[in-house]
Amino acid sequence: MIILDGKAVSEKVLENVKETVQNLSRQPHLAVILAGDNTASKIYVNNKQKAAEKVGIKSTIIELPAITSEDNLLSIIKGLNADDDVTGILVQLPLPEHINKNKVMNTISPQKDVDGFTPENVGKLAIGLEPYFYPATPQGIIMLLDEYKIPIEGADAVILGRSNIVGKPMAQMLLRRNATVTICHSYTKDLETKIKTADIVISAVGKKIVRCKMDRNNSCVVDVGIFRNDNGKLTGDVEFDLVSPSCGYITPVPGGVGPMTIASLMYNASKVY
Ligand code: GUN
DSSP states (O other), X not given: OEEOOHHHHHHHHHHHHHHHHHTSSSOOEEEEEEESOOHHHHHHHHHHHHHHHHHTOEEEEEEEOTTOOHHHHHHHHHHHHHOTTOOEEEEOSSOOTTSOHHHHHHHSOGGGBTTOOSHHHHHHHHHTOOOSOOOHHHHHHHXXXXXXXXXXXXXXXXXXXXXXXXXXXXXXXXXXXXXXXXXXXXXXXXXXXXXXXXXXXXXXXXXXXXOSOOSSTTOEEEXXXXXXXXXXXXXXXXXXXXXXXXXXXXXXXXXXXHHHXXXXXXXXXXXXX
């Protein structure tokens, strides 16, 4: 069994991004909007800013109070769309409940949508056109699989979770690479059989849900989940000690998908349209 070292691969990706940025004729500038005071979001945004600094991407964080109006947020985004110095816009999710996320996504310029969440970029991904940006987490996972030369073409890929941020774009990206994709969710029957017979399992649920031995000893298990267990320890969706001896490749938590997501986002933020 091989542990997929997301930390090491992310550092390699970041080195490449840094070099790309140095060779650009203009410095990329990522604007991050953080509305409200979600603790996890603050940590994520901080990590994104630190990574941007490391690779030479300028970043600006726009903090808004939780009571900020939807109109105010939309007008800030329109301002950033029109600002030629800003090359990337990221609105950290989740947003305060009174704000319509779809309206917000629909307002970001697709050419600056480093998350790949606007309807234009999502739609392009779905119909096989080239989006301006691929969503960071699935793109980071593909980078990690490719680095370890894990075959995707023809693989049976099982995705747990159908979110717009991970599950759905992950399915589209694996489909593009000619995997046979199954998306599982809370209504899925006989989940365990689906998991254990897969070549690639990608779990993005936020609960300890992968807790069976794998049937195929060359299979690859990717854990996107990250949360604190009852003892306060950071953990993922996969029961690592049980699953790891039965598979070929597995990501650790932390140090797997997390750092790859940040590196993948920086790759996106280095693209200037
Ligand atoms: N919240 C959790 N994941 C993400 C992400 O990838 N992008 C944004 N903008 N917010 C998130």
